[in-house]
Amino acid sequence: MSNKNLKYLTGPFSANNPVIVQILGICSALAVTVQLKPAIVMALSVTAVTAFANLVMSLLRNGLPSRIRIIVQLVVIATLVILVDQVLKAFVYDVSKQLSVYVGLIITNCIVMGRVEAFALGNGPWASFLDGIGNGLGYGLILVIVAFFRELFGSGTLYGFRVIPESWYIAEGGFYANNGLMLFPPMALIICGCIIWVHRSKNKDLQEK
């Protein structure tokens, strides 16, 4: 893989991260991060959708009438999302129930259409595909970090496995209680804020003058 292609893939992980640098796709990042499992499934679903939406749109870009450009993008993205939804319903039904409306809302995730408009319409299929994977994973990375803290402090578990021992809890005669605020969306926003804070303090070129 050439250096340029590698940059398309890894750029969105940090320096060009869709969530914490471009501040896109925040709403679903707040909604599905109470636990790790739905966050990971959501991350993979978005990655699949961005990658294939970019690929398809990049292949179509030369024959595409510019007047119906946005509608074609929407149709392609919506089709991919419905396919993802069907596959989830067939193979991981419980997770699909947990994600409920948010799978459908991948259609409106700004990252997907943003990447198609900004990248896929001006680049080749392979580069677009990598860019889609990169952005999906960059989004997923933040989702997983947020979900890690929310599940650990909100439920005392990680990926459904108990991490904080039962005997620590007040109900069992211990001293510990789960932080109920972690289960609510505002806490996801606060964690996102903390990630942005740490990230900017490490990346001087991202800081506004």
Place this chain on the structure above:
Amino acid sequence: MNKNSNTYIVIYSTVMVVVVATLLAVAALALKSRQNANILNEKKEAILASLSASDQNYDEYITAYVVDAEGQQIEGQDPLQLLFDLKTAFAEKTLPVFEAQDGRIVVPVTGVGLWGPMWGYVALEQDRNTIAGVVLDHAGETPGLGAEVATPKHQAMYKGKTLFEGDEFVSVSLRKGGAKDLAHEVDAISGGTKTSDGVTAMLKNSLGAYLPLLKVAAPATEEACCEACAECETNKVENNE
């Protein structure tokens, strides 16, 4: 070729729509049986959950049958398949009943909330009057408000409520501001008034359809028992004489 001419755009969109429609239809058909198996499994689990018997094996623990409007068993219908279209099942009076080994029964309920359909399972104790547990679910009630009906916290409140006041069927209702009549009411959901009203109507209508089945077992046996006792009392008296 002019890519922005109307002819080109019309042909382009037509081809695109046909391709997309074919793709989605194929995917939907190919995955349908797997999805239905998942849904069926979920329904079985919900039935067991309403009985607080999630550790039991459905096939061993539950006997399912179908009754008509008079509470008579009818043959030739699959109770589990009826759950897929409960609205029609209620309209046609083919009512599925799920009886546990210990004599408790589970009946499905169906209705509408604020945004769309709601459904659930009500488990009744052997007296066919006291609620042993409920499981409620919905298609698209507002998360945090109406969707609270699907939480264990809300559903726990139904346990121990009774459907009959004497001989009269009163069902269980959700009261705004908190339950007053502790035998037949549970707390409604704050900010979910329409959904709460929907649940009240759902319980009343759906459980009402099963009335013959409930009444047969509930107050009637009580009467029979009392008569029997009265009879033996008189017998005793007679014998003493």
